[in-house]
Amino acid sequence: MLPVGERINYDCYILFPNHHEGLRLHKELKAVGIKCTIAPPPRAATSFCGISLLVAEDLIEPARQVIDRCGVKIEGIARIPREASTSGGK
């Protein structure tokens, strides 16, 4: 439980049609210094196995610009409260 008034942090998971697109964006983001982590997409986002890129909420706008510039195909961005995304909702 979060204490009342504490700000909830969100994680953003960028979802892809296949891992090739995911790895491509991973490389592009790293090249411009946007921190991202390869992760299985959380349950709340999709039920398929595969990769997603975990990006902090405040970096998602710059990440979007990279996505547009490079033409990487994505399947969406899931915004998930941090607690739930790294604890599996337990």
Place this chain on the structure above:
Amino acid sequence: MADYRKMWTDLGMDLEKHDLLCEALPGAFGEVFLSQENRPEGMDYFNFVVAEIHGVRPAELVEHKKKGGKVFGTFCVYVPDEVIIAAGAIATGLCGGSQFWVPDGERVLPANTCPLIKASVGARLGRTCPFFRLADVYIGETTCDGKKKAWEILQQEVPVHVMDLPQMKRERDIAAWAGEVRLLMNRVEEVTGNRVTPETLAESIKQINHKRKALARLYNARKSSPVPISGRDALLVSQIAFYDDPARFSAQVNALCDELDERISKGEGVFPSDAPRIMVTGTPMAIPNWKLHHIIETCGAPVVVEETCTGVRYFENFVDESKVDLDGQVQALAERYMRINCACFTPNTGRIDDILRLVKEYKADGVIDCSLQFCTLYSTESHLVQQALKKAGIPVMHLETDYSEQDTGQIRTRVQAFLEMLRK
């Protein structure tokens, strides 16, 4: 997301059940790995392998098989991958580390069987792991009683070649193991239709030694204080070693190590340098068994080394590369593998020597000796392990656990008490 359903269907998997497994992975992975602060960026590759564990690598094996290649599944670090690779085949680890597979194993095995065996048999019978479906032949060994009997059950499903592992380490036993390596070579040649030549074997010996060197480099980095990588991350790398393409894996481990070297030179770590350093010894931790490491590290202490088969037993000692004929190479393989110290040997004093040496090398403050439930070999050997550590003045704690979450709270309490004692 990537849809591997067609591949899984073609492999005869139970998709509905498999979906449940896929659903559980992200939560578990997030909790254990993504919740860590300041993970090395080089871990991204290993995150990728886990996220795609039933996708990318199985698809590579499918491609290999389409071209007429064969896949051999192994369950023990005594089985020499070199021989399999030298015949142009792929070797893949098949050990089950998830509670998910246990009930399917219990359908045919006594409940008081070790979870590693139950999960491995269950992964095959429940049709929920592509690797267990892809292997053309399983390579078993006569290590523990539970496994010996499990081969007979698995044999009804898939051809199993059993290697007769000696249980002592006299000259004649090493010679006997060399004979078994030869028999494996014959079987692999027969299944693949390819000959193993001194040239192909020399090549695969080099390749696997290269992988061992990369892992040795990773473990070497863990000797630093503060430790530049968590035990959980290092364990994950070790677990992936059993599945991944050896050359790609070694390159990625080396890239990770470059980053760790940089951290070491800057004095950067993932735990404070005064946190108690823990060594784990005991039974293997097959993927995705991260339970003990997660408990220890979330109690504030890094695991700095594992004296297990998903740790140093996997990569220590190299195969002599100087031999140029098959007889010499087989002997060199037998000698290297017989230097692994598993509790199925008697006596097994080499393991105690290793534990005492590793405590020094990795500057461990305490040892957690952990056996999987119902593993008679490691539980019994624990008496001598604890005795030797106590005699050397090294704090030790023994635990027995399985893959379930039932005892997590209880283990956490015991680990906390142990760490409290170390901090005093």
